[in-house]
Each structure stands twice: as C-alpha cells, then as structure tokens.
Amino acid sequence: MTKHVHGYAAHSATSELVPFTFERRDPNPTDVVIDILYCGICHSDIHSARNEWGWTQYPFVPGHEIVGRVIAVGTQVVKYKVGDLVGVGCLVDSCRHCHPCEEGLEQYCENGFTGTYGNEDKIGGTPHKMTLGGYSDTITVEERFVLRIPSTLDPAATAPLLCTGITTYSPLKHWKVGPGKKVGIIGLGGLGHMGVKFAHAMGAHVVMITTSPEKGEDARKLGADEVLLSKDPQAMKAAQSSFDFLLNTIPVGHDVDPYMELLTLDGTMVVVGAVEPLTKVSGIPFIFRRRTMAGSLIGGIPETQEMLDFCGEHNITCDIETIAMKDVNQAYDRTVKGDVKYRFVIDMASL
Ligand SMILES: [Zn+2]
Numbered sequence: 030m031t032k033h034v035h036g037y038a039a040h041s042a043t044s045e046l047v048p049f050t051f052e053r054r055d056p057n058p059t060d061v062v063i064d065i066l067y068c069g070i071c072h073s074d075i076h077s078a079r080n081e082w083g084w085t086q087y088p089f090v091p092g093h094e095i096v097g098r099v100i101a102v103g104t105q106v107v108k109y110k111v112g113d114l115v116g117v118g119c120l121v122d123s124c125r126h127c128h129p130c131e132e133g134l135e136q137y138c139e140n141g142f143t144g145t146y147g148n149e150d151k152i153g154g155t156p157h158k159m160t161l162g163g164y165s166d167t168i169t170v171e172e173r174f175v176l177r178i179p180s181t182l183d184p185a186a187t188a189p190l191l192c193t194g195i196t197t198y199s200p201l202k203h204w205k206v207g208p209g210k211k212v213g214i215i216g217l218g219g220l221g222h223m224g225v226k227f228a229h230a231m232g233a234h235v236v237m238i239t240t241s242p243e244k245g246e247d248a249r250k251l252g253a254d255e256v257l258l259s260k261d262p263q264a265m266k267a268a269q270s271s272f273d274f275l276l277n278t279i280p281v282g283h284d285v286d287p288y289m290e291l292l293t294l295d296g297t298m299v300v301v302g303a304v305e306p307l308t309k310v311s312g313i314p315f316i317f318r319r320r321t322m323a324g325s326l327i328g329g330i331p332e333t334q335e336m337l338d339f340c341g342e343h344n345i346t347c348d349i350e351t352i353a354m355k356d357v358n359q360a361y362d363r364t365v366k367g368d369v370k371y372r373f374v375i376d377m378a379s380l
C-alpha cells in the first residue's frame with residue numbers, strides 16, 4: 030500500500046530539491062503509517078541538504094516537523110488507530126535500552142538515536158541505507174516515536190513544534206523557568222519566537238534580547254515583557270547580573286561573554302542555536318557569579334508529548350507561512366536570509 034512514496038530530494042550539495050520517488054518499508058507489527066499533511070522547514074534541513082555539516086549522503090529527503098493522519102497500523106500497535114492526527118519529530122528510532130532511552134531521553138541515546146532523515150536506518154526493509162524524511166506523502170514510524178497532536182490546534186502551525194517547539198520547551202522546563210524568574214530569549218527566529226511564547230506561558234518575566242528594534246516590537250506581540258537591545262552598551266551594562274536564565278538561539282558562532290555577564294548568581298545560559306564554535310568564552314563571567322553555560326538538544330518522546338499537550342492547553346502554535354512543495358527551494362533561500370515569520374510549512378496536498 031505504501032511502498033512507493035513521492036517526495037522531494039536533494040541529489041547533491043549544490044543542486045535544488047526535485048521530485049523523487051522512493052520506498053518505505055512494509056509496516057512492522059509496531060509501525061504506524063502516516064499520510065503526511067504538513068511538514069515544517071527547519072534550518073537543519075537546509076544545512077543537511079547542502080552538506081554544510083559534512084555527513085549528508087544523497088539522495089537526501091529532509092523534513093522532521095511532520096503532522097499527518099494515521100492510515101494504517103501494525104498488528105501490535107496500541108496507542109494509535111486509523112484516522113488519528115499524529116506527529117513525528119526529529120527521532121524515529123534509538124536503542125531503547127541504554128540509561129537515557131530508559132529515562133525517555135532518546136535524544137541522548139548512548140548508542141546513537143536514528144534521526145528522521147539522513148541517519149543509518151537500523152530497522153531497514155527498504156533499498157535505502159539512510160532514513161528519508163518528511164518532504165513526502167507518507168512515512169512509516171515505530172509507534173514509540175509517534176506523537177499525538179491535540180485536536181484543537183491548527184495542524185499546519187503545529188508541525189514546527191516537533192523540532193523548534195521542543196528545542197525551546199525542553200530547556201525552559203529543565204531549568205524550571207516559571208513565575209518569579211527573569212528570562213532572556215536571545216535572537217528572534219524560529220527558535221526565539223517559540224522561546225518567547227513558552228516562557229510567557231510558563232509565567233516568567235520575558236525579555237527579548239536582540240540587535241533589532243523591529244524584532245523587539247515583534248517579540249512584544251508574542252509575549253515579551255521587555256526588550257534589551259544587545260547593540261546598546263548602556264542598556265547591556267544596566268542589565269548586568271539580572272537574569273536567572275538565558276535561552277541563546279543565535280544560529281551562528283558568536284562571543285558569549287556579553288551575554289554571560291547578564292546572568293545573576295547561579296544563572297544559566299543554554300545554547301540551542303549555534304552548532305558551531307563559540308568564538309570567545311572567557312572564564313571571568315563563570316567564576317565571578319558561579320554562572321553556568323549549558324546546551325540542550327530537542328527533547329525525548331515523553332517530553333515532546335508533554336510539550337504538545339501544553340500547547341493544546343495554552344493554545345500555542347508557531348507563526349507560519351504555508352507554501353506549496355514546488356516552492357521549497359525559494360523558501361530555503363528566504364529562510365537563510367531570515368525572511369520568514371517564523372517558519373515555512375509545506376502543504377503536502379500540493380505535492
Ligand atoms: Zn529541526
């Protein structure tokens with residue numbers, strides 16, 4: 030039934046994404062087969078399609094912000110039935126027996142999780158060595174890695190929650206952001222706009238930290254209480270040692286010292302955007318206020334479900350621009366330029 034799948038693939042680092050037909054495995058007893066309705070465009074899709082991280086194998090089908098309807102289930106599937114609205118994020122497999130997997134922290138699997146695209150497919154059942162992502166009409170995923178989407182949310186605007194949503198929700202929860210905490214969200218893109226929404230919904234005092242006054246005004250509409258312009262040395266100095274927590278979504282390498290100085294005693298800054306060297310890290314801000322810098326990677330399956338349920342309760346989704354599949358290459362160029370508020374989502378009916 031689902032053998033031949035239509036999607037879009039990159040065939041080299043420099044070629045555009047083009048239509049591509051491939052195979053998914055026949056469903057195993059614990060598999061869920063999903064008719065994909067929407068798939069978000071994550072910056073990681075672009076880095077990977079263009080082999081900017083050096084590990085991409087071609088043909089390459091991106092997409093790990095997937096929302097769709099169940100069209101078939103294996104004989105042992107218990108959580109889902111045909112017709113359910115479900116999601117798939119960045120993970121489709123992990124070892125399931127290491128310490129992090131047993132804790133529901135599959136993203137930190139000691140034996141290496143399987144990403145939804147571009148990772149070795151250890152389940153197999155197709156001619157393809159690597160997993161192929163959600164820019165396609167269907168996907169077959171183990172029940173354990175499938176999420177339930179609250180029926181009250183717009184499915185298109187929910188898709189990016191599966192990556193950009195959980196990437197920001199998880200550290201805010203882990204570091205117990207809530208009422209009485211002053212929280213800075215650094216950078217207003219796909220990640221930053223969700224960071225503002227979540228931190229606001231969790232009851233924190235939210236400050237948008239940005240270079241751009243326009244973005245500051247946009248952040249206020251999303252729930253920020255204040256704006257701190259990082260290019261204003263006076264304002265940065267006045268804000269020193271005042272933040273309990275900083276979520277750093279800057280997508281490229283940068284000097285972290287000016288941000289570290291903003292933290293109060295025992296404050297923490299968590300890096301979620303820059304998957305590259307941070308250019309300058311002085312020991313001084315760490316030592317003088319016992320500050321911490323940490324990182325965080327997406328979230329495990331139980332926490333991703335918790336995040337989706339939280340969004341259902343608080344009516345939180347991403348701000349998106351929906352596009353047709355054929356316009357994906359143009360959307361990539363606009364994403365690289367930061368010309369989207371705040372996430373593109375592909376309507377798979379257009380495939
Ligand atoms: Zn992503």
Ligand SMILES: [Zn+2]
Nearest residue numbers: 124127130138
């Ligand atoms: Zn594991």
